[in-house]
Amino acid sequence: MSLRSPMQLTLFDVPAASSPAPERRRLPETPEPAPSPGEQRPLPARTEALPHAAELAHQLSTLLKLPVHLTLTDNRATLVSFRRLPEELRLRVHHLFLGAPEPVVRAIAAFVGRGDARAQALLEEYTRGKRDRVRHTRRPGAPLKSRGQCFDLRAIYERLNTTHFQGHIEVDIGWARRPGRKQRKTIRLGIYDDRLREIRLHPALDQPHVPAFVVDAVVFHAMLHQLFPEEPGSCPSSHSPEFLERERAFPLLEAALRWQHEHLRALLRG
Ligand SMILES: [Zn+2]
Numbered sequence: 001m002s003l004r005s006p007m008q009l010t011l012f013d014v015p016a017a018s019s020p021a022p023e024r025r026r027l028p029e030t031p032e033p034a035p036s037p038g039e040q041r042p043l044p045a046r047t048e049a050l051p052h053a054a055e056l057a058h059q060l061s062t063l064l065k066l067p068v069h070l071t072l073t074d075n076r077a078t079l080v081s082f083r084r085l086p087e088e089l090r091l092r093v094h095h096l097f098l099g100a101p102e103p104v105v106r107a108i109a110a111f112v113g114r115g116d117a118r119a120q121a122l123l124e125e126y127t128r129g130k131r132d133r134v135r136h137t138r139r140p141g142a143p144l145k146s147r148g149q150c151f152d153l154r155a156i157y158e159r160l161n162t163t164h165f166q167g168h169i170e171v172d173i174g175w176a177r178r179p180g181r182k183q184r185k186t187i188r189l190g191i192y193d194d195r196l197r198e199i200r201l202h203p204a205l206d207q208p209h210v211p212a213f214v215v216d217a218v219v220f221h222a223m224l225h226q227l228f229p230e231e232p233g234s235c236p237s238s239h240s241p242e243f244l245e246r247e248r249a250f251p252l253l254e255a256a257l258r259w260q261h262e263h264l265r266a267l268l269r270g
Pocket of ligand 1: 221225239
């Protein structure tokens with residue numbers, strides 16, 4: 001579903017880890033949900049977080065031998081993302097890592113420094129036991145917005161569910177929030193979040209020039225991820241043969257993929 005894996009370590013979707021660490025890792029393509037008014041902020045209180053954040057930044061800076069500018073996030077989708085600047089490393093880290101034991105801090109450094117796959121596994125393992133905390137920070141009562149300007153995702157999902165899945169798929173579906181106006185090189189058109197049982201599509205697809213069968217294909221692909229829960233979710237590199245065979249049952253799959261590649265630039269512009 002994504003054209004090139006995003007360069008980040010994600011909480012709910014695992015990107016390919018085999019490629020060498022790139023110089024610059026992307027900020028999330030799937031943005032954080034807007035906190036609703038009155039929602040309790042899941043980030044720890046500033047006074048409580050600051051000493052831990054300063055300690056974490058210091059440890060990472062020592063390990064990486066680089067000045068580290070650390071930002072804490074409560075992004076539901078991303079654990080760690082970073083950008084290398086000439087004079088420092090800009091690092092965004094999920095607040096679950098505050099107060100993490102030393103091996104975990106070392107794993108963050110290894111992931112950032114070398115794109116280390118074992119470090120990635122360790123970080124995922126560490127957060128696995130804490131996912132309840134993340135889940136509970138879900139914006140309460142704020143449903144996903146499924147009706148866009150051009151496409152009603154719920155209608156698409158329900159039609160596909162009837163025609164291809166005998167109504168067995170159960171998800172919430174909606175448009176992701178529009179990401180910031182950063183220059184991007186990758187785009188993830190859709191993700192399936194197994195813990196929340198929801199599908200989110202990139203808003204770049206909600207445009208008049210996007211053919212309906214392309215949106216259908218992205219939704220169909222995301223629905224397959226619920227059907228094949230063993231899929232590690234690292235689109236597009238590691239789907240099982242069964243997954244891919246099932247996906248080929250989708251009419252116009254080839255045309256949809258071709259369209260995505262031919263219009264990548266326009267999609268990146270949003
Ligand atoms: Zn996929």
